[in-house]
Amino acid sequence: MSTRTLALALLAAAALPLVQDAAAQGTPAAATAPVSAAFKASTKQFAKNLTAAAEAMPADKYGFKPTPAQMSFGDVVVHLIQGNDYLCGAISGTPAPQRSKVAATDAKDALVARLKETFAFCDDALASLDDTKLAEQVPFFGGPRTRADVMNLTTGDFADHYSQVAIYMRLNGLLPPTAKKQ
Incomplete structure (x- = not known):
């Protein structure tokens, strides 16, 4: 089995519960x-x-990092x-808007607002994404990869960083968003 096929199979397997949920809600895209x-x-x-975690972390804790070798919460x-x-630009083929640079030491409100802007870009850029071009090569650092591979990498990146910020929150006596009762 090729790496591309394996990556696509893993993405599909990980996505199955979400597809079933979307299908149960009558989302047409889930079927096609x-x-x-x-x-x-x-x-x-x-x-x-991730946005809820950024909003919940107190501004004075954005410089927190568990050890000197790790990124601060603001760095994350x-x-x-x-x-x-x-990532969303690479997957969609849509260039991200030009934005001013931000730094981990910028105000919490500015960082949270920018985080929301970039997730809004992802929503817009990914809106027309479908399954017809999953095997297509897209430019990526380190060399071209399939769109499916970059999608899989992105999901892993989000999960990695959510677990990271959840730990940072717990180390500061805060409950991460997914641990709160609904």
């Missing part, structure tokens, strides 16, 4: 583009959770901001 529909639903859920938010524009 199940992988893309699941990826878009997953991206929206990560956007909600800036990394997500940059990654959202790059």
Whole structure:
């Protein structure tokens, strides 16, 4: 089995619960583009959770990092901001808007607002994504990869950084968004 086929199979398997949920809600895209529909639903859920974590972390804790070798909470938010524009742009083929640079030391409100802007860009850029071009090569750092591969990498990146900020929150006595009772 090729790496491309394996990546697509793993993405499809990870996306199955989201596809089933979308199909149960009558979402037409789930029937015609199940992988893309699941990826878009997953991206929206990560956007909600990552933004909620950024909003919940007190401004004076944006400089917190568990050890000197790790990124600060603010560094993670800036990394997500940059990654959202790059990853969603690569997947969709839509260049991200030109934005002023942000730094981890910028005000919390400015970082949260920019994070929301980049997730809004992802929503817009991914809106027309479907399953017909998953095997297409897209430009990516380190060399071209399939669109499906970059989608899979993006989901993993979101999960990695959400778990990271959730730990940072818990180390500061805060409950991460997904741990709160609904």
